[in-house]
Amino acid sequence: MTKQRPLSSETSHTPAEKLLAWYDRHHRVLPWRVTPDDYRQGVRPDPYRIWLSEVMLQQTTVEAVKAYFLKFTGLWPTVQALADATEDDVLRGWAGLGYYSRARNLKKCADMIAMQYDGQFPQSVDGLKQLPGIGDYTSAAIAAIAFDIPAAVVDGNVERVVSRLFAIKTVMPQAKVEIRKFTEQLTPQNRPGDFAQAMMDLGATICTPKKPACILCPLNDNCAALSEGEPELYPVKAPKKARPVRYGAAFIIVSPQGEVYLRKRADKGLLAGMSEVPNSDWIAANECATPEHIMQLTSAERAPFAAQWLPSGSITHIFTHFELRLSVYKADVTSIPPSNNGWWVAQQNLGEEALPTVMKKAIGAALPDTFK
DNA sequence: AAACCGGGGAC
DNA sequence: GTCCCAGGTTT
Numbered sequence: 001m002t003k004q005r006p007l008s009s010e011t012s013h014t015p016a017e018k019l020l021a022w023y024d025r026h027h028r029v030l031p032w033r034v035t036p037d038d039y040r041q042g043v044r045p046d047p048y049r050i051w052l053s054e055v056m057l058q059q060t061t062v063e064a065v066k067a068y069f070l071k072f073t074g075l076w077p078t079v080q081a082l083a084d085a086t087e088d089d090v091l092r093g094w095a096g097l098g099y100y101s102r103a104r105n106l107k108k109c110a111d112m113i114a115m116q117y118d119g120q121f122p123q124s125v126d127g128l129k130q131l132p133g134i135g136d137y138t139s140a141a142i143a144a145i146a147f148d149i150p151a152a153v154v155d156g157n158v159e160r161v162v163s164r165l166f167a168i169k170t171v172m173p174q175a176k177v178e179i180r181k182f183t184e185q186l187t188p189q190n191r192p193g194d195f196a197q198a199m200m201d202l203g204a205t206i207c208t209p210k211k212p213a214c215i216l217c218p219l220n221d222n223c224a225a226l227s228e229g230e231p232e233l234y235p236v237k238a239p240k241k242a243r244p245v246r247y248g249a250a251f252i253i254v255s256p257q258g259e260v261y262l263r264k265r266a267d268k269g270l271l272a273g274m275s276e277v278p279n280s281d282w283i284a285a286n287e288c289a290t291p292e293h294i295m296q297l298t299s300a301e302r303a304p305f306a307a308q309w310l311p312s313g314s315i316t317h318i319f320t321h322f323e324l325r326l327s328v329y330k331a332d333v334t335s336i337p338p339s340n341n342g343w344w345v346a347q348q349n350l351g352e353e354a355l356p357t358v359m360k361k362a363i364g365a366a367l368p369d370t371f372k
Numbered sequence: 373a374a375a376c377c378g379g380g381g382a383c
Numbered sequence: 384g385t386c387c388c389a390g391g392t393t394t
Contacts, residue, residue, distance in 0.1 A: 053389085054390095055390095055391095056389095057389040057390090058388090058389070058390040058391070059377090059378085059379095059388055059390055060378090060379080060388065060389085060390095061379095061380070061381070061387090061388050062389080063380090063381075064380065064381085065389090096378090097378080098377085098378025098380085099377055099391085100377080101377065102390090105392090132391095132392095133390095133391065133392090134391085135391045135392080136390085137389070137390055137391085138389085138390075138391080141389065155388090155389045155390075156387075156388060156389075156390085157388090157389065173373085174373095196389090197389090199389095200389055203389090204389085209386070209387070209388095210383075210386085240385090269376090269377090270377070270378090271378085317378090317379090318378085318379080319377075319378065319379090320376070321377075356379090357378075357379060357380090358378090358379095
């Protein structure tokens with residue numbers, strides 16, 4: 001009696017089994033990742049490195065994270081080492097990566113693990129989710145990848161893959177509930193960590209937002225969106241709102257020794273706890289704003305004190321929810337009026353400060369050789 | 373549910 | 384220019 005064979009490429013393998021077989025051949029090699037072969041040899045991921053990578057990867061591309069991950073693990077190889085660092089150390093290390101509350105929560109979390117958890121990460125989704133900076137996605141990702149717990153790991157890649165597999169018509173973010181349910185249904189008991197990473201690799205390399213490579217996809221037989229003919233229509237998203245423009249002025253203050261004057265931003269709100277050059281408030285102007293009004297918003301009259309302010313160009317910087325246009329002014333001074341509680345930094349040492357990109361742009365406009 | 377919170381790369 | 388990236392927190 002011969003065994004019945006399927007007529008098409010459709011087999012009895014589950015989507016998870018097909019995806020894991022694809023992952024064994026096509027997985028990305030990343031600095032924080034244990035390869036499937038190494039995992040079979042008994043190698044296990046370091047929960048500290050998985051946590052660190054997952055926080056860095058929140059809304060941030062793999063390519064951008066690599067260098068920061070290597071820098072952080074070099075400076076702070078363990079969660080205890082990170083707990084022993086200062087918050088300013090961590091913010092300086094994070095400068096340029098964005099979403100700086102991640103760095104502040106990272107430090108808080110390291111302190112908690114060191115002080116209250118005996119240096120060990122909780123080995124459950126619920127336990128992990130109690131920690132600062134660890135939400136639905138990151139708790140599931142650490143549980144799955146570091147501890148091989150069959151948690152449903154749903155990031156932007158998985159949302160795209162699953163919404164296409166099942167041709168989910170519900171608009172985002174309302175569709176997240178359905179997507180989670182389907183992801184739980186897909187997640188296997190065997191190799192859940194590799195399954196989560198495989199879903200993300202599939203979304204990053206095959207099931208891409210535009211022009212997905214469906215011909216190469218191990219799940220193309222299972223994909224309802226491909227059957228419909230336009231997989232790139234998923235996930236369905238609502239139109240986005242326009243980004244308002246804010247205006248202001250930044251002031252590069254230079255000492256006789258060529259140092260630049262910096263100060264520290266408030267510990268809440270935009271760029272919290274980071275360093276800055278003195279600058280005005282950033283005011284939104286609607287489309288009806290007159291050129292005179294914008295001139296006023298970007299004027300040297302908004303400086304923290306009177307000086308010979310030299311117009312030194314302007315910069316534009318895009319934040320998540322507004323666009324910022326700053327006029328930049330420079331002045332050489334011999335002293336700073338009191339109540340400007342900042343500090344002086346030699347120009348060649350500015351790279352070691354916790355300067356967000358917008359501030360590096362402003363300094364670069366007035367002092368072009370600073371960040372070469 | 374919506375707003376807030378960076379920066380950069382691909383197109 | 385647009386989109387979106389291994390999202391979390393706050394309101």
